[in-house]
Amino acid sequence: MSVRDRARRALERLVDASAAERALISLASIVLAVAIGTVIILVSGRMTSCAEAAFVLTHPQPFGFPQLFRMGFCYDPVLVFDRLFIGALGDPLTRGWGPLSPFTGGQINPFRAGYDPLNAQMATTLKETTILVFTGLSVALAFRAGIFNIGSQGQMIVGGLATAVSVLWASSLLSGLAGTLVVIPFGLFIGALFGGLYGAVPGALKAYADANEVITTIMLNFVATGVVLYLVRDVFKDPDSFANQTVPLPEFALFPAIFFPGPSGFSIVALAVAVACVLALYYLLTRTAFGYDIRTSGIQPEAAEYGGVDAKRTIVASMSLSGALAGIGGAVYVLMVLGNYQTGVPAYGFDGITVAILAGNNPLGVTFAAFLFGVLKSGTIVVQFSTDVPPQLVGVLRGLIILFVAMPEFFRLIGRRVLPAEPDRPGGTAVATDGGREHASSSRDETATPPTESAASGGEDR
Amino acid sequence: MSTPAVELREITKRFPGVVANDDVDLTVERGSVHALLGENGAGKTTLMNVLYGLYDPTSGTVAVDGEERSFDSPRNAIDAGIGMIHQHFMLVDPMTVTENITLGNEPRRRSGLSRLTGLSVDRDRAREEVVELSERFGFDVDPDARIEDVSVGVQQRVEILKALYRGADVLILDEPTAVLTPQEVEDLFAVFDELTAQGKTIIFITHKLGEAMTAADEITVLRDGKNVGTVDAAGTTREELAELMVGREVLLDVERPPTDFGDEVLDVSDLVVTDDRGVRAVDDLSLSVREGEVFGVAGVDGNGQSELIEAITGLQTPDSGVITLEGTDLTDRSRRQRIEAGMSYVPEDRQDQGLVMDYDLVENGLLGSQHQAPFARRGRIDWDEARDHAESVIGEYDVRPPDADTDAESLSGGNQQKFVVGREFERDPTLLVAAHPTRGVDVGSIEFIHERLLELRAQGVSILLVSSKLEEVQALSDRLAVIYEGSFVDTVDPDAVTEEELGLLMAGERPDSADDSAGARDTAAAAAADATTDAESGGDGE
Secondary structure (H helix, E strand, O other): OOOOHHHHHHHHHHHOHHHHHHHHHHHHHHHHHHHHHHHHHHHHHHHEEEEOOOOOEEEEOHHOOOOOOOOEEEEHHHHHHHHHHHHHHOOOOOOOOOOOOOOOOOOOOOOOOOOOOHHHHHOOOOOHHHHHHHHHHHHHHHHHHOOOOOOHHHHHHHHHHHHHHHHHHHOOOOHHHHHHHHHHHHHHHHHHHHHHHHHHHHHHHHHHHHHOOOHHHHHHHHHHHHHHHHHHHHOOOOOOOOOOOOOOOHHHHHHOOOOOOOOOOOOOOHHHHHHHHHHHOOOOOHHHHHHHHHHHHHHHHHHHHHHEEEEEEEEHHHHHHHHHHHHHHHHHHHHHOOOOOOOOOOOOOHHHHHHHHOOOHHHHHHHHHHHHHHHHHHHHHHHHHHHHOHHHHEEEEEEHHHHHHHHHHHHHHHHHHHHHOOOOOOOOOOOOOOOHOHHHHHHHHHOOOOOHHHHOOOOOOO | OOOEEEEEEEEEEEEEEEEEEEEEEEEEEEOOOEEEEEOOOOHHHHHHHOOOOOOOOOOOEEEEEEEEEOOOHHHHHOOEEEEEEOOOOOOOOOEEEHHHHHHOOOEOOOOOOOHHHHEEEEEHHHHHHHHHHHHHOOOOOOOOOOOHHHOHHHHHHHHHHHHHHOHHHHHHHOOOOOOOOOHHHHHHHHHHHHHHHHHOEEEEEEEHHHHHHHOOEEEEEOOEEEEEEEEEEEHOHHHHHHHHHHHOOOOOOOOOOOOOOOOOOEEEEEEEOOOOOOOOOEEEEEEEEEEEOOEEEEEOOOOOOOHHHHHHHOOOOOOOEEEEEOEEEEOOOHHHHHEEEEEEOOOOHHHHHHHHOOEEEHHHHHHHOOOOOEEOOEEEHHHHHHHHHHHHHHHOOOOOOOOOOOHHHHHOHHHHHHHHHHHOOOOOEEEEEEEEEOOOOOHHHHHHHHHHHHHHHHHOOEEEEOOHHHHHHHOOOOEEEEEEOOEEEEOOOOOOOOOOHHHHOOOOOHHHOOOHHHHHHHHHHHHHHHHHHHHHHHHHHH
């Protein structure tokens, strides 16, 4: 079998992989990324100079066996990955615990004594996760409709500023618990509205002016950044501050920091809103006629049109919805993390693209992909605090993990587009096929050239 | 008896999960025409691809002129004197007939400086050789014409000449008549006679009984990858062949009981549709279909049928004209509104339009009804209802495998078509627009689909039937219109009209001048050829 055939087979298997298989593939990818990351850490640890080795590689020396080989490294890969993953969760595990420790007289409970899952580091992880769930859902929804929405970042900051300004206004009218109950949903609604409107623009441009959404959304990101910067600097600026930011919102207008120790910038309420959005979107896509329309337009626009789906309206609707989700993300970022609007919002929108691809554009998968991202982002901070490893190297490790996890999904996406067009792929049924070609492609040939079967009728079927 | 030209012994060809050829023996005598008959998917093309060296057989041997051969590639097969003409021609459109025929084997100039380089093509000699070759076999081909300017029939002859130029003794033709008009088919069969008279051997693949019986000396029938019998063409009957092909007795005739037609249901007047290339594909066309009537549209593909039905079903916007259904003006209504008004549509292209390939049959059964009760209530889909519906269509229309969870993609073409037909027939329509409803479907299922169609007719459904199978439109239609270049040439009584008359009408010959002389007939044939060329390019454009 040639390399090409092998690659094809692998691609086919990837395309047909079930959700469980894909989870397993992702796990294997993380392990592989960690292995390669270890090598990188060791190599760079050899290239740096340090007073004392953080990690020493040698062989076991039973019965006083002489030491033949010993090598020191400046960075300890075990520690780095321990901090990156375990540190991000607030060190839940007992040091030295292993799966066999109950039998060797060690701890039975793997969790560290006195471990509190509601710790500050966990809060940071979940904070990142929450925002990424929104942008991830935003990109995933557009993807499902067959639209590449790169503009989640712009939609998010437009929604964020709109929320900051309107909540500031609304909070002057109300106060106390009643204020919280009214103002926060109002803020989310404003974020969704403005994000949605900003998403509708490229949607309408695509539907009615045939403009490529990739280009328009990228451009609209720049427009959003520029306009928002102008507005914050010259119109809504907090007069008491030197930074480009709006007037801080009152405490009651923000997401309450319950359970988790404040001020971590995380609220379990916001996470609940995110989870609710995940479930709502999942329901929308799988259980409603509108979701059916979106999915059908996404995978086979011609069939959607045949089935009575209004292509243009679906494009605008799904882009608006996608923008609204990003807008809610912006609102949550303002109401949970910042407490006002500040320019220089991190690239959550772009991370959302990776989150969506990682999740295979499945809303439920977005939760897990966003959590992985959250762990990596928050773990990076822990690594920087507790080791000498430079932040750039940690960035490389993070990139590697994302790359390896995203690759299979990415190949899957490509494979879905490439495979049906290729011949020599027999269908799954045990029927003899003409030319052994895939049913789809062989009969596609047949329909592509209009056969004038009238020709056959020279005395036939009479 | 002399050594057979080709002898295939115990050929088995397996693809992952599929046995395309199962222990097939085939013997073809020198100087004979041998038809390879079978349903779509019976393994005919695979078998010929094995002979032509495109596929390696899993087991079995190939012998040419009694000598056992093993071909790694078509190149080896060509060297052994085997030529294959594929269903889709492999010609370079902007090049001339001569250039196409000699392509890859051009005679080199033998004199002057260029002899040293060996790069210069001797065009004059190439042309001479082509002229000499086509005269030898009585082909009427202009060596200087460009491929894009000649008809499909001529292109096919160029393909045959190309094979002969490369020294082919055995010619394999894959579905050679699929793109030809009836007149061109006759010409092709005359070419067969000429070739066999000069000792060439012909194997042609077909799924049409009549053709096999007319043109072949011997017929081998393949079913499910197995050779189910080789018969003498002169000593067989259509019934025998059909039974061999399908494996059971088949009723070839349809009973169309006379009924009284009700009021006009569909009325199309002065319809004009421009296609993507700015050509007036439907040109000021009017038609009406009454309750319980089957209105057939016959014509060479690409004469505006697609645009006509897409305009009626709401997939294309007409430039002008009015479409009414039961008195309601639908011209500006959306596709969805038309579906809800009771319009069913079996599309031409089941793979792109009729089915979502990545969906299972439950989801596909919903296509078009996703907003309608009982499948959806207040925007919420009732998947149990959808599953029941899909399963009933699968059961009733004998879709295999009978599993609603199968993806549409993994069904064979015929089963995909059965599912689409079933879904659209079961929609309880007022108007059914059916384009090629039996395309790619086996003989047994054709019979069933025809029966169901006539049942719908008996229930008072109006049916607009477009098919490129003449016998189908003729047998099912109450009125039959022939379309040519976007308008109807004539509307005829399908029971009274002859095949020849239809053929001429399809070539655009007006009824008044149709029964003239042989000269008129030739013009008609030429026109038909042009029509098919249009059909070709139209098909590509889609």
